[in-house]
Amino acid sequence: MPTYDWLFDSTGLRDWCDGEGGSSAPMSMADLMSQAGNAPDTSVWQTPFPSMDALNDACASFPQARDLTRGLERGFLDIKDSLSVVLDPLTQPLSWALEAALWLFQTTPWFVMIPVLALIVAVISRSARLTGLILAAFGGLAFINYYDYAMQTLAIITVCALIAVLFGVPVGIAMSRSDRLERIMIPVLDMLQTLPPFVYLIPLIFLFSVTEPKLYGIAVILYAIVPVVRLTNLGIRMVDPEVIEAADAFGMTRRQKLYGVQIPLALPNIMAGVNQTIMMSLAMVVIASMVSAPGLGVLVLRGIRNLELGVGLVAGFGIVLLAVVLDRSTKAALARVNAVQKG
Amino acid sequence: MPTYDWLFDSTGLRDWCDGEGGSSAPMSMADLMSQAGNAPDTSVWQTPFPSMDALNDACASFPQARDLTRGLERGFLDIKDSLSVVLDPLTQPLSWALEAALWLFQTTPWFVMIPVLALIVAVISRSARLTGLILAAFGGLAFINYYDYAMQTLAIITVCALIAVLFGVPVGIAMSRSDRLERIMIPVLDMLQTLPPFVYLIPLIFLFSVTEPKLYGIAVILYAIVPVVRLTNLGIRMVDPEVIEAADAFGMTRRQKLYGVQIPLALPNIMAGVNQTIMMSLAMVVIASMVSAPGLGVLVLRGIRNLELGVGLVAGFGIVLLAVVLDRSTKAALARVNAVQKG
């Protein structure tokens, strides 16, 4: 069976293989079957890839793939403590912010909260229709007793999106001003967007106490920060070069140019980024609920775990409703920014 | 406690309330506490929203919120059989396609598969570097014994993205030709993108057996089809109106215009949609593994379930690697389309 014996025999590594106490892999199902007398036919077509396990078969000293993943795990656990000493206090404010927001959104009575939300939307959108939509949406959710869950979700999204914007915009600005930073950040952003959130949740769980809200806060922020960074960078880089030239020609300093020209002109793009950031934090609420975030996500999970179709669907549509409301409100704000500049 | 008694008393509905055998909600924790003599202070600030449950408190005949979700569930279960009769055969080919692809990708030996993949990429990208990347990526995955999982994931993505494109492009074309259809479709697409995939997994589990691959196939396709539809529509609508005018001026029929002008010119956009569709199907692999899709997602889940940090991380990076490879390859194809047209 060990196809790659010859490799170690011919290179004279046989001694090393047999020498040290290398561990051999546990028996696989295929091995067992062959023992049971039903060996799968081993034609040339079945030649295994010279993978770590195949090589370990031939030479016990060669590490197995599982040694690799274990090593990774051990390595992480080794640095985990020092990491957590640094990160824990740094991220503590996030926990506080989330707790405070959850407390605020939940203790404020509905007859204060709903009008306040409607008022905010009315002010930023100047649209009666949209304000009506807000009232109807939250009224509807409250009527079917989903108000508390919706508020929890809203609180989490508010905090996370706010923090994502707070960090994302400066990062985007920095990227727009340095081609080198841009070259470094773009793959990082790409990775944040393709890496399944579950994957970075695992180390996070080890780093922080699972009972801390920041656990899901960080997961949501990491996932949602990408668009605002990207679009801030893009927006500033796309500012009409003639306008930038004019700013230079009139002797503006880099600072004046940034605050007086680039950011204002990139505002439509930045706002589009904010809109997407909010949408993406909303997309994460279900996954966040897997690491104990309260809100509508919990109901969706309950729906899927118990196959309570109704609960899952209604909570899902609750999320969609929140999404529509937030999307419309930010787009209305965006439209007003655009109207001033025309673009 | 029932704050809204007056509502039913004053409207003369009291009889109706007490008449029929309406079910009263189970006693809540708060009720229990008040019975225990520890009634929370009920100031005006605690007035509950006139929600279904609050009204049910006051009037037993008024339905509770859970009646709503239960009703929804029952409604779905009632139509489920007829739905399933229609959908089951319609979607059967998807199961076959997935099974065939999984079989093909898994039985083809690695020393055929890897070169074939590299060759495909070499042909579409004409880039030695990219081809090298492919070889390195799959070789690396194989070396750490993740080859089989990667192939399963690749098979699923290939089939799902292909089907998404196959359906998405015509839908996008139809949208671009009818403003009405566009108005109808845009909210549907928005919803598909904001609804957590978990939510539509629930009814799918009811509809199809968990043994059928189409269960996750449909979930992946529903999630991934959005960008290709959107960008096909956008691409065709954005074709330079002067070129369209030229086509009209030379007497092209609608058909000639579509195939000879609009689709070729929208190709860069359509390709960008295909790229995003592939990325989104990849983003779904972990969630798909929750409903029995094989592949790297299984390992990610195993990583978090068994707290095997290393396995989760490596599998996660395997997914990112696949993402990078697929992204680069489709972008290279896109670049070649663009080079011909310059844009």
Add this chain to the structure above:
Amino acid sequence: MTDAKISIRNLFKIFGEAPQEALAHAKAGMHKAELLEAHRHVLGLRDINVDMQEGEITVIMGLSGSGKSTLIRHLNRLIEPTAGEVVVNGENILHYGDARLRRLRRSNMSMVFQKFALLPHRSVLENVATPMIVEGAKKNDYETEAAKWLDRVGLQGQGAQYPHQLSGGMQQRVGIARALTSNSDIMLMDEAFSALDPLIRTDMQDLLLELQRELRKTIVFITHDLDEALKLADHLVILKDGEVVQQGEPQHILMHPGDPYIVDFIADINRARVLRAGTVMTKTTDPVPVDSEVSANATLEEVITQGGGNADLTFRVMNRDRQVGVLSMRDVLAALVATEGVKRTEAPAA
């Protein structure tokens, strides 16, 4: 005038939600600015009547937004009018059905566009062959024909390239070749040369005139450049705010501008280059004592050159070997500065 190749009659075009209502106002005498103000409708064209003769170049000019593009797009019905008739070859094309309209576009009219509007994904040869491909021709059928026209516009051997590999001037030549391939007798050109550099532009104008001398198509040409208009036009139509301010022979308009707007417009023109002996001569067939002969088509510049700087000559003006008038250097000089006079005296509308 009924034998005109194309004849536009009482054409109105109004952009907006309810054009028919606005049309009533326009017919009642409202103009562009008022209609926009009072009814939020854009008056694209208002009561246009133009005849375009077979084998002539009709130039439509006017400032941006004056309705030039709107007008030319009515000729092949890329835009539907709000009211009025467009008669081509004696038939009102507004009565055409889809198929008949397509036939008109395929075989009677071809168009050249300001931004070239080539198909970027097709080779130059395929672009030139577009009108034939539309008719279903295969590569074998169209190859020689398309190559012929490509040669004709001076792009021999470039057929295999793609549009983006060519310069602007070359792309526009492809556009012209494409229009010529359709073998239609009417060519519509909407600011076909506006996107080009001045020197290349002069080249293209010369190319067009050369082709026209040979093929004698009916050409409708749009420009907002007066020099270009005067160089090309047999018949000149000046639009302003969707209305025809003046139309007629370019020489005539130059000598008798009908409107202060036109006076402004022609103020900068190089009159010596544009005015012709036949326009400024004193008409007479009487034999008079003269120093030399000039053609009625000669520009004043040519007359002056011919005179060698001599200031007191008198010429006999000839048209096809027959005297049609006489022209003294004094008339020439007077014509060179005539505009100012016209401005002050308000010449009657042509």
Add this chain to the structure above:
Amino acid sequence: MTDAKISIRNLFKIFGEAPQEALAHAKAGMHKAELLEAHRHVLGLRDINVDMQEGEITVIMGLSGSGKSTLIRHLNRLIEPTAGEVVVNGENILHYGDARLRRLRRSNMSMVFQKFALLPHRSVLENVATPMIVEGAKKNDYETEAAKWLDRVGLQGQGAQYPHQLSGGMQQRVGIARALTSNSDIMLMDEAFSALDPLIRTDMQDLLLELQRELRKTIVFITHDLDEALKLADHLVILKDGEVVQQGEPQHILMHPGDPYIVDFIADINRARVLRAGTVMTKTTDPVPVDSEVSANATLEEVITQGGGNADLTFRVMNRDRQVGVLSMRDVLAALVATEGVKRTEAPAA
């Protein structure tokens, strides 16, 4: 020539990866096309030497891609040269540090842009006040000053509007007002009028000339329109492929084009409108029998008008009440058609 306000000496600009290497080739005599072909570097400017006098309008013209924008951007160092000097007020600005350069841009130079380049999120008044706001002025400080210049360009009371609410011509006026607010003595204008309609363009040219008569700034003006160049220029620089083909007084260039390229360029010009009596007269201070007097600055068109069409007059040409030459109508006519002759005889370079 050392007392020029701005003096450009041996300026080279090469775009590409390794400009210094390519520079050696350029200095060794390579031209744009060869450099691109052989070394994949774009020759932006090659050995430019131009002096711009205080209080004059220097017009730089040339076809698209000839390096006009590149040149003007060296004057305030928006582009760094590959080699050479730019001397402003006697100092080589290439030695300036950041702060000193900013001072130069703030107080000595201002710029007007082809596409206006206004700040869309600021009101018109704030846009006009940009140079003062950059210096840290508050609303109170800049308001009157900005309003003054806004008046000056004919936009009284439009200060509260936003740029997108104005038409193109009005936006360009804002751009000019902005440049004027900086109170700098040098104004750089890169195709400032190219985006405008012909009639509005004429307006703006007149506005510029009027302001210039009054404020006597040093203006560098870029255009690819010869008519515009001749109308505005005190000194005309003609670029081609990054090199100066000819520079000098416009009248002189017209009469003595140094290059077939320039001949092509000026072929279309309205000479009567552009040539002046002083240029074509016979220089003499001897009293001769004449019919009338003209100013040396009068255009030939004005001379002809003054002659009332009379073809055999002779004028005394006066400059500040002193005779500087005589001009016969025969000279005038000869000058009107001179180009052809030059083309044939290859006039020596100016």
Add this chain to the structure above:
Amino acid sequence: QDDTCGEVSITQMNWASASVVTNVASFIMQQGYGCDVTIVPSDTVPAITSVAENGTPDIVTELWTNATGQVYERLKDEGRIVELGPVLDPGGVDAWWIPAYLAEEHPELKTIDGVLAHPEWVGNRFHNCPEGWGCRVFNDNLLPAFGIEEAGIEIFNHGSGETLATSIASAFENEEPWFGYYWAPTAVIGRYDMVQVDMGPYDAAAHEASQDQDATDVGRTSFPPAPVATAVTTDFEDEHPELVAFLSQMTFPNDVMNATLSWMDENAASGEEGAVYFLTNHKDIWSGWLDERATQNLSQLLQQ
């Protein structure tokens, strides 16, 4: 081998012991009975729902029947599913646990009264099940019954089993107090040395009541062993009597299962490898599950 068996599908739940059970069953059915086995990765509720709605998969194993709510009971009543026998002997363990080091330090904590008396020793926190799990229902009823909150212990509802497990792991990493619900046999309990908190006597009525989501006044009770069963569809029962016989016999002693799980943990082994480990080391156990024909088919292996 004969191929009278045909195609069979069996679920594999997403925790470690279930994957051992499934792989063992699958191996025996393949090698012993000549079946063509498809393993369907799934979860308790989706699996049971799929059986209810679509009649597939054929075999659901390691089914914690307490966690399935009424669906399972209904299916049994309707005669669409047949429970064959227990998978674990004596059964699954539901319990409230504390880490062993905590029990060593404060032996009082081994009883619930000790915990209630010294909530600070367990970190003033109870780690509860996620929403949607069967255990959540009875925990929510039992927690007030024991007066956990009144004692000053905060109840933390986890979002998923993963965070619940990690909280144990991270408590062990840092030797911190931990108190909460978990179940066995599992990889986590196999890996970490946990002690069950003694919750007093078992009260069947209270236990019954605690299964109801809407129950109000539940008394104190400890957990009985949880039934963990193998179930098959009635169609399957008719068609494959020999497999039904085997599956009814298939019962893993708890200690063997725990040993297998901790071996898996030490070796970072997959469920498949765990099954192989069991099959090679405990032939005495599984040989008793087989009928004659299967014994013969597997004789080569059994004799080694």
